[in-house]
Amino acid sequence: QLQLVESGGGLVQPGGSLRLSCAASGFSLDDYVIGWFRQAPGKEREGISCISTIGRTNYADSVKGRFTMSRDNAKNTVYLQMDSLKPEDTAVYYCAAGGYYSAYEIPPEAVFDSWGQGTQVTVSS
Secondary structure, three states: OOOEEEEEEEEOOOOOEEEEEEEEOOHHHOOOEEEEEOOOOOOOEEEEEEEEEOOEEEEEEOOOOEEEEEEEEHHOOOEEEEEEOOOOOOOEEEEEEEEOOOOOOOHHHHHEEEOOOOOEEEOOO
């Protein structure tokens, strides 16, 4: 059974940093495109980044220059380094596997097959 588990969320002050992890079991993450999505209260879930099987990354404009996605295939884990956090980054963050990589868009969530349970990130003073 394919399983993804996110961790690393928490409460951070504006301007601070967090690193989210997405660990996989039951399959090798390096065979899949991985996406990070987030859902703020009262809003639809949005795609914010994706990484290809060879490590190419793409980011939504809302996080470009602040967030960095990477993968450690040896640990079967993908990371999302989040710097210069803003209150509007407050959301539940999800990782997802499957889909496709594009340099021009974050693929829609419908093309991703496996999802984690999410981890809460709160940016507040």
